Amino acid sequence: MHEYSLVQSLLSRVEQEARAHRASAVHRVTVRIGRLGGVEPGLFATAFENSRRGTVCEHAELEILTEAVQWVCSVCSADIPPGRVLACPSCGWPARLASGDALVLENLDLEVPMEIASHV
Amino acid sequence: MCDACGCGDTRLVPVELHERLMAGNDHTAAHNREHLRAHGVVAVNLMGSPGAGKTALLEASARAFSGSERLAAITGDLETERDADRVRAAGIRSSAITTGSACHLDAEMVHRALHGDIAHGADYLFIENVGNLVCPAIYDLGQEANVVALSVTEGEDKPLKYPAMFRGADLVLLTKIDLLPALPRFDRAAVEDALARVMPMPRMIAVSAFTGEGIEDWMEWMRRLRGALHPQTAGVATGR
Numbered sequence: 536m537h538e539y540s541l542v543q544s545l546l547s548r549v550e551q552e553a554r555a556h557r558a559s560a561v562h563r564v565t566v567r568i569g570r571l572g573g574v575e576p577g578l579f580a581t582a583f584e585n586s587r588r589g590t591v592c593e594h595a596e597l598e599i600l601t602e603a604v605q606w607v608c609s610v611c612s613a614d615i616p617p618g619r620v621l622a623c624p625s626c627g628w629p630a631r632l633a634s635g636d637a638l639v640l641e642n643l644d645l646e647v648p649m650e651i652a653s654h655v
Numbered sequence: 656m657c658d659a660c661g662c663g664d665t666r667l668v669p670v671e672l673h674e675r676l677m678a679g680n681d682h683t684a685a686h687n688r689e690h691l692r693a694h695g696v697v698a699v700n701l702m703g704s705p706g707a708g709k710t711a712l713l714e715a716s717a718r719a720f721s722g723s724e725r726l727a728a729i730t731g732d733l734e735t736e737r738d739a740d741r742v743r744a745a746g747i748r749s750s751a752i753t754t755g756s757a758c759h760l761d762a763e764m765v766h767r768a769l770h771g772d773i774a775h776g777a778d779y780l781f782i783e784n785v786g787n788l789v790c791p792a793i794y795d796l797g798q799e800a801n802v803v804a805l806s807v808t809e810g811e812d813k814p815l816k817y818p819a820m821f822r823g824a825d826l827v828l829l830t831k832i833d834l835l836p837a838l839p840r841f842d843r844a845a846v847e848d849a850l851a852r853v854m855p856m857p858r859m860i861a862v863s864a865f866t867g868e869g870i871e872d873w874m875e876w877m878r879r880l881r882g883a884l885h886p887q888t889a890g891v892a893t894g895r
Contacts, residue, residue: 537759537790544679552670562667566676573793573819574676609855620848621855629855632822638676638793645668652666 538574541638542582546590549643553591558645561595569602569637576601604635680794683762687769687797691780695888696727697881698780700796702820703804704813705786708830708864710738712804712873713781715864717745719874720779727777729768731760731785738783747781748773759790762797778888779877788817800825800880807831807838811845818853826858826876833863 545566553561568576576599583597606615608623609631615621621630675681691698703709713728720726728749730738739751750773752764765782774780782798784791803824805813808831814821821827827850835841843861850857860876862869881888
């Protein structure tokens, strides 16, 4: 259940960003989680639900973008479908993971008081 | 209502970050790696299920390396220092991290253990992670290689069920091969096939901590890793 400790570091990172922008609240947090990232999106969402009370994310929407696994040949870039042996069927070279291991905090929508926002 | 002027209106300000959720851990791991490299210590993150034979492997390594190389170990468990005691009894300097309820080690825990000077003067540092095939996979600790212990009684399809763990492995140690006579249906080719579907460059060494079979190959693998990182001292370690 490392999702809880990941959410803790996410919350403190967002808190830091909100302070820097003098935001009064966070409207939306967008993260990207790959299928091979080692994090379960459902558990991550639950951990977020259970951890955000009293934080700047108390009313924030969590948007989770998932990322499919894509293996390609490290030389000819041919697609190697997941579940197959991870070597290129035509040239034999080992596969490279082109995407699917992301664990990324993409962006935030912060609610910044008009008075402050108009001066930034 | 906004705190600044009381107008009550806010504006949505988008902030683009595109940074890894693990950025804090990655930073500490990089610091650990730099410290260990500067001191000539080759660190290995040893992972696997509870009961895969990680501690027994360290005991067997202690016997095999004894006299020629200096070993140190950090052992992680939720409770007790039993593994550290076992490893210490085998002659490896060791320090226990008890994680409480945490299911994995992170770079900060290893950093604190390193401050205890556990790795000082060591050629190899084994970081025995909490027994778990899920959570430890995503935490960089500052190691040079990930080694996953997979015992012959766990089922040949474990790599397919836990792909994130095995994808990140530099080496899989198939442990407890002394039990094979009691496991007539064990299919080594099936393990190799499963690994080939989750590891782009699968590498497996079969070992028995009990009989010592395969331990020499494992030591050779470790020494090659050391040779690649610290070529100036590799001759001493490998006898070449």
